[in-house]
Amino acid sequence: MQSVQTDAAILFKMVYEGMRRAGFPADEILLRAGVEISRVNDSARTPNHLQVAFWSAAEEITGDKDFGLHLAEFMPLYRGQVVEYLFLSSASFGAGLKRAFAYQRLVSDVLNGSLQVIGDQICLSNEPYHYKDERALRQFTECFVLSMQRFFHFVTEGKFRFTRIDFSYSHGATAEEYQRLFGCPVHLGQPESRVYFDQEIMEYPLWQSEPELLRLHEQLANEKLQELARTDLVGEVRRAIGATLESGEISLETIAARLNTTSRRLRTQLSEADTSFQQVLSDYRARLAKRLLSQTNESVERIVYLTGFSEPSTFYRAFRRWTNETPVEYRKRKQSRA
Secondary structure, eight states: OOOSOEEOHHHHHHHHHHHHHHTOOHHHHHHHHTOOGGGGGOOSOEETTHHHHHHHHHHHHHOOTTHHHHHHHHSOOOOSSHHHHHHHTSSBHHHHHHHHHHTGGGTBTTOOEEEEEETTEEEEEEOOOOOSSHHHHHHHHHHHHHHHHHHHHHHTTTOOOEEEEEOSSSOOOOHHHHHHHHSSOEEOSOSSOEEEEEGGGGGOBOTTOOHHHHHHHHHHHHHHHHHHHHHHHHHHHHHHHHHHGGGSOOOHHHHHHHTTSOHHHHHHHHHHTTOOHHHHHHHHHHHHHHHHHHHOOOOHHHHHHHTTOSOHHHHHHHHHHHHSSOHHHHHHHHHHHO
16 A cells, blocks of 8 residues: 655664765755755654655765765664664574564665575575666665665674675776775676675674563564554555545545545544544645645635535635634735745
């Protein structure tokens, strides 16, 4: 059901802190990319589509074609999230890695990695996520892989090493720069991006291992996954509402049919997400009405239609309930400030 890809808020914070430490013009890059700086202190997940604009803006402003690699050198280690706790409370590096893979969506929706044993090597690959801009793909991938290497290095107290790296894109850094940062051969233009390391590191014991904490961390991780699933559901209902709103025939039954489920099941799922169909519909209408009144010159009569109300009087009552103002008063106040 999920269709909007998002990343954990911690990733944005790590990137921002890395730019600050490296001396990159962080605010200028975000401004060029159209990303609000307020996201640094926001706990909400970040839409992944912003990655393309960010990496493109970063390369253009800094003139550094290896920006992703150089940023990762200064980024703080991935810390303070349930996936890290799961990893460190596991008995071994391999057990922690497998557990992290089970909950990788908590880090990012575009992660769909898998582990494969090839001889005495472990191959870690990720189902490719296609960026239209190959530069953005390269910058994101290299920053992520180097950050992952640094985290694995920390977990194993310096024992972890990549033995080979494959990247799917054809243009990258120099062999010398890759060797300096990864310490292993890097091959470009491969069928998919993969990293390899010795299988024996999977048995490396983690001294922080704690079975009781592990159970608590797994419980928390499962709760977080369920929370994301509920967010997905509400997002799908909102998009379905937006697609049918102007028809005037919007109800729990019509939205359930659009989502290929039953109205009873949808009602139950929304209840489990601590909301209801009427609440989601009302919130959607309120946001749409406010945006149209403050940012467009559409007539109020037209906005009544666009928000799916059958009668102007019903819209007026609802709008006063949302804002304690009439639509005309709200528009005048907002547009005078603008």
